[in-house]
Amino acid sequence: MIIGQPKSISDLPPFNDEEIAAMSQPLNAMIAQGAPAELQAAVDFGSLCRLVATCTVLSAKVKTLEAPLPTLRPALVEE
Numbered sequence: 001m002i003i004g005q006p007k008s009i010s011d012l013p014p015f016n017d018e019e020i021a022a023m024s025q026p027l028n029a030m031i032a033q034g035a036p037a038e039l040q041a042a043v044d045f046g047s048l049c050r051l052v053a054t055c056t057v058l059s060a061k062v063k064t065l066e067a068p069l070p071t072l073r074p075a076l077v078e079e
Helices: 017-032 045-066 069-078
Strands: none
Touching: none
């Protein structure tokens, strides 16, 4: 173990909007060219961990935003 290194995925920063856009461009180009979803891709371990960290952060935000919906939906339906 190296001192100062992250100890878990939650210690890694999620990708920001610019980084996601930069990763999306070549992926969109490959999809447009017909690359199958099963195509193997080499991704360095740190990027893979940050992808999972990003998904974890975004999932938590969605859950937070959806939490009040069950109590709001009946009121919206009655109107």
